[in-house]
Amino acid sequence: MNAPSRDRYALAFRLYPYARVPAQSQPAQRHPVVIVGGGPIGMATALDLGRKGTPVLVLDDHEGVGQGSRAICFAKRTLEIADRLGAGQRMRDKGVVWNVGKVFHGAEKVFEFNLQPEDGHKNPAFINLQQPYFEKFFVDEIRAAQNDGAPIEIRGGNAVTGTTVGKDHVRLDIDTPDGPYQIEAEWLIACDGARSAVRDMMGLSFEGRVFEDNFLIADVRMTADFPTERWFWFEPPFKDSGQSALLHKQPDDIWRIDFQLGWDIDREKELRADNVRARVDAMLGEGTEYELEWTSIYTFQCRRMEAFRHGRVLFAGDSAHQVSPFGARGANSGVQDAENLVWKLDLVLRGLAPETLLDSYSEERAYAADENILNSTRATDFLTPKSDISKIFRNAVLELAGAHAFARPLVNSGRLSVPCVYDGLPLNGPDALDGPARTRVGAPCVDAALADGYLLDRLAGDFHVLSINTDAPDIDTVDGIAIHHVALTPLDDPHRMVRDRYLGAAPHAVYLVRPDQHVVARWGSATREDIRAAMRVALGKKG
Amino acid sequence: MALNLDPNIVDPDGFYDELLAAHQGLTRQQSDALNARLILILANHVGNRDVLRAALAAAGKS
Numbered sequence: 279m280n281a282p283s284r285d286r287y288a289l290a291f292r293l294y295p296y297a298r299v300p301a302q303s304q305p306a307q308r309h310p311v312v313i314v315g316g317g318p319i320g321m322a323t324a325l326d327l328g329r330k331g332t333p334v335l336v337l338d339d340h341e342g343v344g345q346g347s348r349a350i351c352f353a354k355r356t357l358e359i360a361d362r363l364g365a366g367q368r369m370r371d372k373g374v375v376w377n378v379g380k381v382f383h384g385a386e387k388v389f390e391f392n393l394q395p396e397d398g399h400k401n402p403a404f405i406n407l408q409q410p411y412f413e414k415f416f417v418d419e420i421r422a423a424q425n426d427g428a429p430i431e432i433r434g435g436n437a438v439t440g441t442t443v444g445k446d447h448v449r450l451d452i453d454t455p456d457g458p459y460q461i462e463a464e465w466l467i468a469c470d471g472a473r474s475a476v477r478d479m480m481g482l483s484f485e486g487r488v489f490e491d492n493f494l495i496a497d498v499r500m501t502a503d504f505p506t507e508r509w510f511w512f513e514p515p516f517k518d519s520g521q522s523a524l525l526h527k528q529p530d531d532i533w534r535i536d537f538q539l540g541w542d543i544d545r546e547k548e549l550r551a552d553n554v555r556a557r558v559d560a561m562l563g564e565g566t567e568y569e570l571e572w573t574s575i576y577t578f579q580c581r582r583m584e585a586f587r588h589g590r591v592l593f594a595g596d597s598a599h600q601v602s603p604f605g606a607r608g609a610n611s612g613v614q615d616a617e618n619l620v621w622k623l624d625l626v627l628r629g630l631a632p633e634t635l636l637d638s639y640s641e642e643r644a645y646a647a648d649e650n651i652l653n654s655t656r657a658t659d660f661l662t663p664k665s666d667i668s669k670i671f672r673n674a675v676l677e678l679a680g681a682h683a684f685a686r687p688l689v690n691s692g693r694l695s696v697p698c699v700y701d702g703l704p705l706n707g708p709d710a711l712d713g714p715a716r717t718r719v720g721a722p723c724v725d726a727a728l729a730d731g732y733l734l735d736r737l738a739g740d741f742h743v744l745s746i747n748t749d750a751p752d753i754d755t756v757d758g759i760a761i762h763h764v765a766l767t768p769l770d771d772p773h774r775m776v777r778d779r780y781l782g783a784a785p786h787a788v789y790l791v792r793p794d795q796h797v798v799a800r801w802g803s804a805t806r807e808d809i810r811a812a813m814r815v816a817l818g819k820k821g
Numbered sequence: 822m823a824l825n826l827d828p829n830i831v832d833p834d835g836f837y838d839e840l841l842a843a844h845q846g847l848t849r850q851q852s853d854a855l856n857a858r859l860i861l862i863l864a865n866h867v868g869n870r871d872v873l874r875a876a877l878a879a880a881g882k883s
Contacts, residue, residue: 671857674861684862
């Protein structure tokens with residue numbers, strides 16, 4: 279192995295070994311888009327841009343995907359996006375689908391919930407899948423796209439050590455096993471995680487709330503007969519298990535176990551295999567056979583950057599915002615960042631939209647980050663009460679939840695990630711339909727089973743006019759940007775899902791949908807001018 | 822609906838008796854827990870967020 283000695287972690291899959299390129303001995307070459315960081319968000323961004331034909335270079339300081347299951351819960355919205363990018367089927371095939379969660383307080387089961395989504399969605403509410411598989415599937419899709427001519431390049435073992443931000447480009451200093459070189463990026467996307475080096479090099483702040491708590495992860499491999507459910511304990515009954523504990527199944531007979539250890543701990547001691555095993559033994563019962571697959575102790579903060587766009591530099595995923603893990607809002611929200619950013623950057627690069635469209639990326643995704651931080655902070659406050667009285671109320675909720683249904687919605691072991699509705703933000707057009715709230719302007723489209731296939735598969739990748747039980751105006755482009763049409767009649771909707779989810783009481787409707795499947799505008803019926811005006815709003819050309 | 826801060830309890834002395842009786846013989850910790858459960862039960866019964874917010878504000882002022 280020629281892995282550089284500066285490696286911060288060991289690899290699960292060595293997918294992009296360092297290879298010297300001619301650019302290393304040439305004057306700095308300029309690239310339209312450079313992505314720093316080849317994690318889930320960087321790779322999703324690269325794949326999406328490359329498939330649109332926009333040249334993109336990914337720099338990663340490692341040579342592949344790091345070990346450790348890390349983000350294990352992937353939400354429906356992430357699977358929908360992965361479907362569009364080609365990786366959805368492999369994620370579903372490999373992932374563990376789960377719907378039932380049980381909540382315990384001490385040894386008592388307080389209640390259970392079922393996430394079983396309503397019918398007519400192609401994807402389940404959640405799958406559990408180790409993060410390295412997610413990353414590998416996306417890199418595999420990038421390789422397939424490269425074979426089809428997509429202009430994507432990945433350079434492993436390339437560490438960015440310096441940034442010089444110019445007006446229309448960023449110059450990057452890169453270190454490699456063969457020494458340093460420079461390149462220039464017209465646009466730089468920092469997907470380099472919570473400890474973002476790009477953010478630090480630019481001296482940008484990352485303020486928020488620190489939670490003084492340590493969580494021990496133990497991934498264990500066992501062929502146990504536990505059901506495929508999420509089990510969560512408040513004040514768990516097993517010895518030394520801390521304030522809360524979680525048991526959750528992953529593929530390959532791996533179980534994620536989390537213990538909340540508190541603040542003043544000796545990390546090294548707690549990570550020693552015999553200490554980890556003592557806790558796991560107490561939880562699973564003496565004599566249960568298992569292997570420790572991976573252990574880690576993590577702390578977390580809830581914080582975000584003030585803005586996700588700084589001139590020609592864009593931040594996406596954990597580099598821009600960090601949340602507690604409760605609710606699976608980290609990787610899932612990062613994938614939505616990528617989804618939001620790519621269509622806008624692609625149009626800007628093609629000269630079809632003004633640069634200011636990218637300010638809406640920052641605005642919309644910061645709004646989403648605030649929602650995620652709010653949810654994740656509230657969950658954390660419930661899980662780890664910070665005062666005597668908050669603990670009294672927390673335990674009162676848990677005591678009541680066993681006997682009374684009213685208290686169950688107050689139990690918060692993490693509100694699971696759902697996509698944000700961009701209510702009231704500038705890219706929204708008119709909401710001129712008395713339609714269902716869930717598909718209002720700003721909302722992501724809801725899937726529905728059609729007579730043939732699924733609705734979201736029909737709305738993928740570009741602007742779409744969706745007309746239901748009515749004719750849409752004949753308009754194929756606005757300002758050079760293609761608009762595709764999906765026209766549905768009652769014959770396409772035998773299960774009446776489109777009617778329930780998009781019409782409500784309205785007899786017919788026309789929706790304008792963005793490339794990231796958020797609703798721009800909706801009407802009972804629309805004119806060409808309605809569509810044209812709403813398109814211009816969605817492109818940031820209003821006023 | 823507005824928060825009702827006028828007398829509304831039938832037989833106020835009787836209610837007050839029952840409130841104290843519910844705490845009879847409890848430790849401080851048990852009383853705190855009972856109060857918390859009671860607040861949650863009553864809050865759910867009220868339901869209306871504006872009324873609850875007004876009640877929180879009224880309680881905070883005394």
